[in-house]
Amino acid sequence: MIIIEVYVDDIIFGSDDDRLSQQFAKDMQSEFEMSMLGELNFFLGRQISQLNDGIFISQSKYIKEMLKKFGMEDCKTVSTLMITCCKLSKDDESKEVDQKLYRSMIGSLLYVTTSRLDVMQAVGLVAMFQENPKEAHVLAIKRIFKYLKGTTKFGLWYPKGNELTLVAYTDADWAGSIDDRKSTSGATLYLGDYLVSWSSKKQPSVSLSTTEA
Secondary structure: OEEEEEEOOEEEEEEOOHHHHHHHHHHHHHHOOOOOOOOOOEEOOEEEEEEOOEEEEEOHHHHHHHHHHOOOOOOOOOOOOOOOOOOOOOOOOOOEOOHHHHHHHHHHHHHHOOOOHHHHHHHHHHHHHOOOOEHHHHHHHHHHHHHHHHOOOOEEEEEOOOOOOEEEEEEEOOOOOOOOOOOEEEEEEEEOOEEEEEEEEEOOOOOOOOOOO
């Protein structure tokens, strides 16, 4: 079996048979002008470490570049993403901020969620205020930046193994949004020991009870 992933002009391929990988590389180079960079260690802002007991995927380099871009490279670190009593609202009375800058910060953070499910809920929350961002919303984003600075080495660990049982975890808050009283659902899916999918999304309808949420 050989698996090939193509993104624009970048290609990743791997096989359980080295001869198949070598033959594919030879065929591609005979047809197209391309260079072989060897074993995968960096792709689309993600660092890939292939170890004897598994594969580790992180975005530490991307996070450091992001912090520098927004002038947060020297900020103090925090151990939590948000303050527990924090309730962000679109009707916040703090002063308005640059909408273009706010959306740029959100876009950069959304890309981090491709390997950091721990920030997904918080990023999804601040992303809801892009239409009319306020100073309080920027402070919430900066706290996420501070958390990321202290956890740049976090990432996804895929150990070697053959267990492929599908297990799902899901939960929801109840009327978590103070603007429309809608609940937010969260879910993670594991295939054996491998995290393969995660999400955090506000529900489209209003729940009247915790059971319904």
